[in-house]
Amino acid sequence: MRSKLKWGDFVIIGVVLALAAVIAAVLALGVSGDRLYAEVWQDNTLVERVELTDSTDRTIDLDGHNVIVLSGRTATMQSADCHDQVCVRTGTLTRAGQVAVCLPNRVVLRITGGTSEIDAIVS
Incomplete structure (x- = not known):
């Protein structure tokens, strides 16, 4: 026994697909307009807070221990003199809500503002 799709089934499928496309477009457009900031912390002290825009082009050198590159709306821990290089491999x-941490040098690079995908932080 095989059921056949009727005309009304195609209407419902079309409406659901159209609604999904509208929701995806609203979410994509809403996130792109938010302001993002790169925060550089060292020894629990805020060293710099820079707004990330399309024209951002900045390099922050922390006494030769860590080099942070801010380019456009992105931030990267480019180099570190620590042994494990976890902060550099973070990408x-x-x-x-994204964070790169260099524990040996006590440096934190954090992106703030905009919309975070993190639900909660427990400390």
């Missing part, structure tokens, strides 16, 4: 940060 490019592009969204609010």
Whole structure:
């Protein structure tokens, strides 16, 4: 026994697909307009807070221990003199809530502002 799709089924499928496309477009456009900031912390002290725009082009050198590159709406821990290099391998940060941490040098690179995908932070 095989059921056949009727005309009304196609209407419902079309409406659901159209609604999904509208929701995806609203979410995509809403996130792109938010302001993003790169915060550089060292020893629990805010060293710099820079707004990330399309024209941002900045390099922050922390006494030769860590080099942070801000380019456009992205931030990267380019180099570090620590042994494990976890902060460098974190890669490019592009969204609010992303963090690169260099524990040996006590340096934190954090993206703030905009919309975060993190639900909660427990401390």
